[in-house]
Amino acid sequence: MFRNNYDNDSVTFSPQGRIFQVEYASEAVKQGSVVVGIVSKTHAVLVALKRNAEELSSYQKKVIAIDEHLGLSLAGLASDARVLSNFMKQQSLSSRLTYGRAIPIERLVSAIGDRAQTNTQHYGKRPYGVGLLVAGVDETGPHLFEFQPSGMTQEMVACAIGARSQMARTYLERNLDAFASCGREELVKHGLRALKESLAQDKELTVENCSVGVVGIKGEGMKSIEGFKLFDGQEVQVWVDMVADGAEAEGESMEVDA
Amino acid sequence: MNHLPQAWGRPRDDVYGPYDSSYLQSNQSHGPTQHTQSPVVTGTSVIALKFKDGVVIAADNLASYGSLARFTDVKRLRKFAGTSIVGFGGDVSDMQYLDRLLNSLDIEEAYSTAGHTLNAKNLHTFLSKVLYKRRTDFNPLWNQVLVAGLDDDSKPFLASADLLGTTFSAPSLATGFGAHLAQPLLRKVAGDEEAAAKLTKEQAIEAVKESMKVLFYRDARSLDKYSIAVITKDGIELKEDEKLENQSWAFADQIRGYGTQIN
Numbered sequence: 001m002f003r004n005n006y007d008n009d010s011v012t013f014s015p016q017g018r019i020f021q022v023e024y025a026s027e028a029v030k031q032g033s034v035v036v037g038i039v040s041k042t043h044a045v046l047v048a049l050k051r052n053a054e055e056l057s058s059y060q061k062k063v064i065a066i067d068e069h070l071g072l073s074l075a076g077l078a079s080d081a082r083v084l085s086n087f088m089k090q091q092s093l094s095s096r097l098t099y100g101r102a103i104p105i106e107r108l109v110s111a112i113g114d115r116a117q118t119n120t121q122h123y124g125k126r127p128y129g130v131g132l133l134v135a136g137v138d139e140t141g142p143h144l145f146e147f148q149p150s151g152m153t154q155e156m157v158a159c160a161i162g163a164r165s166q167m168a169r170t171y172l173e174r175n176l177d178a179f180a181s182c183g184r185e186e187l188v189k190h191g192l193r194a195l196k197e198s199l200a201q202d203k204e205l206t207v208e209n210c211s212v213g214v215v216g217i218k219g220e221g222m223k224s225i226e227g228f229k230l231f232d233g234q235e236v237q238v239w240v241d242m243v244a245d246g247a248e249a250e251g252e253s254m255e256v257d258a
Numbered sequence: 259m260n261h262l263p264q265a266w267g268r269p270r271d272d273v274y275g276p277y278d279s280s281y282l283q284s285n286q287s288h289g290p291t292q293h294t295q296s297p298v299v300t301g302t303s304v305i306a307l308k309f310k311d312g313v314v315i316a317a318d319n320l321a322s323y324g325s326l327a328r329f330t331d332v333k334r335l336r337k338f339a340g341t342s343i344v345g346f347g348g349d350v351s352d353m354q355y356l357d358r359l360l361n362s363l364d365i366e367e368a369y370s371t372a373g374h375t376l377n378a379k380n381l382h383t384f385l386s387k388v389l390y391k392r393r394t395d396f397n398p399l400w401n402q403v404l405v406a407g408l409d410d411d412s413k414p415f416l417a418s419a420d421l422l423g424t425t426f427s428a429p430s431l432a433t434g435f436g437a438h439l440a441q442p443l444l445r446k447v448a449g450d451e452e453a454a455a456k457l458t459k460e461q462a463i464e465a466v467k468e469s470m471k472v473l474f475y476r477d478a479r480s481l482d483k484y485s486i487a488v489i490t491k492d493g494i495e496l497k498e499d500e501k502l503e504n505q506s507w508a509f510a511d512q513i514r515g516y517g518t519q520i521n
């Protein structure tokens with residue numbers, strides 16, 4: 001039944017130097033549906049594939065707005081993401097109340113990183129079973145951060161986590177050079193195309209299973225920002241149509257494997 | 259009218275009568291917990307004026323012990339993060355506490371993540387919350403502070419916060435006795451934001467220096483040694499050992515017991 005003796009808690013190392021509970025938590029992230037994030041010089045976008053547990057149920061929420069200037073998307077246990085996002089909302093609000101300032105993205109991500117890390121160092125606690133992509137803008141411009149259950153956080157240019165996300169990552173790596181100069185629309189389209197790569201054979205992007213989150217800057221620094229906005233349902237129709245099979249055939253050359 | 263820090267935050271005696279403290283036991287072991295009810299070593303006015311590119315702020319270098327001019331080299335303008343100045347009026351030990359608090363905040367900010375700084379507006383918001391929290395605990399920090407620097411849009415920023423947590427903003431501000439004596443003089447130079455936006459740095463410095471002189475003439479808790487700072491986009495010019503120049507005591511010629519008496 002047990003793989004070994006070293007996975008009963010998250011504070012014990014295996015002789016190979018691994019902490020199995022943390023690795024299992026990462027598996028939970030890989031079970032979650034895929035989310036993609038990309039950042040350019042002016043915008044950061046999150047694109048997510050939503051799943052419904054059954055035909056009759058609604059789709060699970062994948063993108064959460066935290067504050068005017070940032071939001072996140074999740075892959076893994078949605079309830080753990082709720083705990084983390086509620087904490088992030090509190091921190092953002094506290095920064096606005098005490099300093100009248102939008103919290104710097106890096107600082108907020110470090111804060112949840114620290115929280116997740118303590119879970120891997122205290123007996124009786126468990127790691128968060130969720131991975132996050134955090135997108136936002138602050139006075140140093142747009143940012144995208146990745147968060148893992150281990151407590152690891154890092155800034156990314158583009159990132160995809162969740163089930164079959166390797167396909168999306170391959171797309172992102174192939175188009176990496178284009179992202180920096182992309183406008184908002186182009187960036188969303190890249191995100192959706194990356195998402196499409198990760199789709200299972202019989203699935204396609206629809207207005208039901210797509211969520212898009214966009215945030216950006218309009219001028220220098222934080223003077224005028226395009227606040228984080230979540231697009232769902234009919235609001236993503238135009239984008240979904242744009243990247244649908246066949247729609248891109250003319251004009252752009254389709255990438256074909258040799 | 260009573261400008262003295264000892265009277266700040268109290269109902270006016272001339273309106274409400276003196277506070278009836280007879281119900282309080284003189285023995286401290288009875289009755290409610292009491293925190294600082296009056297300041298001990300105090301600094302007098304801080305004055306500040308906005309101009310088109312920044313803010314000028316000044317305060318003298320005196321810390322009084324009641325009416326005794328006890329310490330004559332106290333710096334009441336404190337730098338924050340190389341971008342803002344906080345000028346402190348009121349209790350000096352509370353000023354030193356706030357200064358330590360701001361220094362640790364500055365270090366915390368600088369260490370955590372690069373590229374993010376708290377500007378004067380952020381600093382003022384923070385200070386006003388600290389002051390309000392302390393007054394709500396019935397343990398106020400007996401200060402009125404002026405925060406000078408730049409706001410989110412790099413425009414000149416000047417605002418005040420006091421021991422009650424009250425905040426106020428204007429093109430010119432003054433605390434303590436300066437609120438009565440210097441403020442009208444500064445308003446003559448810059449009555450509103452438009453007028454302040456036309457002032458040059460030299461005009462602003464001149465107006466502040468002139469106001470400091472008038473304060474030294476008429477405020478018995480003041481000193482002719484003072485600090486003055488000019489905050490612009492380019493940084494802070496802080497001079498902490500200035501002396502009032504071109505004093506004229508001619509107006510006090512016939513008054514005995516006023517100014518420096520020779521005979």
